[in-house]
Amino acid sequence: MTLSVLGIDISKDTLDLCLMTAKGNHSAQFDNCAEGHRKLHKWLKKRFRSDRPHVCLEATGQYGDPIANYLYELHYPVSVINPSRIKSYARSLMRRNKTDKADAQVIADFCLKQNPELWSPPPQHMQDLKAMVRRLNSLKENRQQEKNRLQSGVSTPWVMTDLEEHIAFLEERIDTLSKAIQEHINQFPELKKQRDLLDSIPGIGKLTAATILAEIPNITEFDSARQVAAYAGLTPRNFLSGSSVHPKTRLSKTGNAHIRRALYMPAISATTWNPIIRVFYQKRLDNGLCKMAALAACMRKLLHIAFGILKHEQPFDPNYLNTQASLI
Numbered sequence: 001m002t003l004s005v006l007g008i009d010i011s012k013d014t015l016d017l018c019l020m021t022a023k024g025n026h027s028a029q030f031d032n033c034a035e036g037h038r039k040l041h042k043w044l045k046k047r048f049r050s051d052r053p054h055v056c057l058e059a060t061g062q063y064g065d066p067i068a069n070y071l072y073e074l075h076y077p078v079s080v081i082n083p084s085r086i087k088s089y090a091r092s093l094m095r096r097n098k099t100d101k102a103d104a105q106v107i108a109d110f111c112l113k114q115n116p117e118l119w120s121p122p123p124q125h126m127q128d129l130k131a132m133v134r135r136l137n138s139l140k141e142n143r144q145q146e147k148n149r150l151q152s153g154v155s156t157p158w159v160m161t162d163l164e165e166h167i168a169f170l171e172e173r174i175d176t177l178s179k180a181i182q183e184h185i186n187q188f189p190e191l192k193k194q195r196d197l198l199d200s201i202p203g204i205g206k207l208t209a210a211t212i213l214a215e216i217p218n219i220t221e222f223d224s225a226r227q228v229a230a231y232a233g234l235t236p237r238n239f240l241s242g243s244s245v246h247p248k249t250r251l252s253k254t255g256n257a258h259i260r261r262a263l264y265m266p267a268i269s270a271t272t273w274n275p276i277i278r279v280f281y282q283k284r285l286d287n288g289l290c291k292m293a294a295l296a297a298c299m300r301k302l303l304h305i306a307f308g309i310l311k312h313e314q315p316f317d318p319n320y321l322n323t324q325a326s327l328i
Contacts, residue, residue, distance in 0.1 A: 004053035006044070007108025009100045016042065018104035020054065020112055027101055032063065033143075037070045052076045056111035058083045069121050079116040086110055122217040125188055125322045128233055130214040134258065136177045136207070143170040176285060181210050198306055201313035203270025203277060211262040220302040221312050225304040232259040234300040260299065275318050277301060 007183070009016040015036060019026040028043055030036040044053065050166065055071050056079045057064055072078045090106045110116070121127070139245035150163045185195050198209035209295045212219070229235050233256065241314050270277035308315060 004048070004051065005108050005111040006053045006055045007055040007104045007106070008055065008058055008067065009104040009107060010060045010067070011100065014062050014100070015067060015243050016041075016100035016104040018101070018108040018290060019044075019047070020108045021053070025105070025108075027104070029100075032067065034066075037067055040067075041071075041074060046307070054079065054111055054115075055080060056116065058086055058107065060304060061147055064120075068119065072119070072121060078119050079111060080111070080119040081107075081116055089114070096245075125184070125191070126214070126217040129181070129184060129210065130217075131182050132177065133211050134212040136181065137258065137261070138173065139170055139174050139177065141169060143174065147171065157243055166327060178207060182206055182319060185210060185213075197309050197313065197315055200306055201270075201302070201309065202274035202307065202316065202318075203266040203302060205266070208262050208266050209231070211258065212303075215256050215259050215262075219307060220308065226305040228307045229300045229303050232256050232263075234260060234263075234296070263299040264295075267302055268294055270302060273293070274302075276305065279281075 004019070007020070009018075010032065013032055015030045015032050017026075017028045017030070017040070017059070026047070028040075030040045030043070041154055044202055052075060054077045057068060059080045059082055068078055068080055086103075086107055090103075090109045093106065093109070122130075146163055146167050149169070150160065153242065154163065182195075185191050195206060195209045198204050198212060199206050204212075214279055216228065216231065219228060222231070245321040268276070271281040272278065280301050281298050284297050285291070289297070305316070310316045
């Protein structure tokens, strides 16, 4: 078991720390900026001459990435944990206090007891791809918001014109960034190969492929397709209580929401154009699943197919089902 751990609760402006050592616990707070990161390192150096505590923080994206990268480059062992795991752990401890200081203590305790896997940052070109894909999604969300406003009954001519012009501007930026993403991928042969393999799957286009690669840059390092689905929050979550309480099975949704959003429309398309998904979808409907539940299962199946294709480096085979049937 690790003797010294550092739990960091991250917010936009501050880093709340809980350092657990054999000599006791220590708390501190630093600004979440470059200068604050340097002060944090100096604070740790006063307490450790050569060793490095195991640093644990939640995956909070743009607010947590800089400090995670900074400490990793200084050779600290760093773990970046899905926030849902920390939340579940806090619930198991029956913690009632919800403060930044208390959260840092929970994260440190989680690190001490669970000894989570170590993290390493993806290559810079993969970090750039993720930033570009997420920016594209933000632009699309903004466009939809403006379209909703335009269709909400606005009648003032000036406002209508402004909305239309803004929508046109957003569509131009979306088109430009979509092309830039593909050009970025084309610069890296292995990434381009993976994008083209995913693009061979009916229902998954180049932009969906880019999202999958950006959000799961090391997909082939997973041991199974189910692990990938769990990472995306697409595995079923069952509730059983006693003999009479049996709510409907739902998606866990404790994973990467960007992947789930990216797979929704492709799954709808795949129920028509992908022969494997089409049969899979119909069987779920025949077994009594509602359309939304069956569609969620198709999203998971699509990710399973994507994992298999990237793992084996083989394009989509529309005759896969027939081949399997002939082997029985």
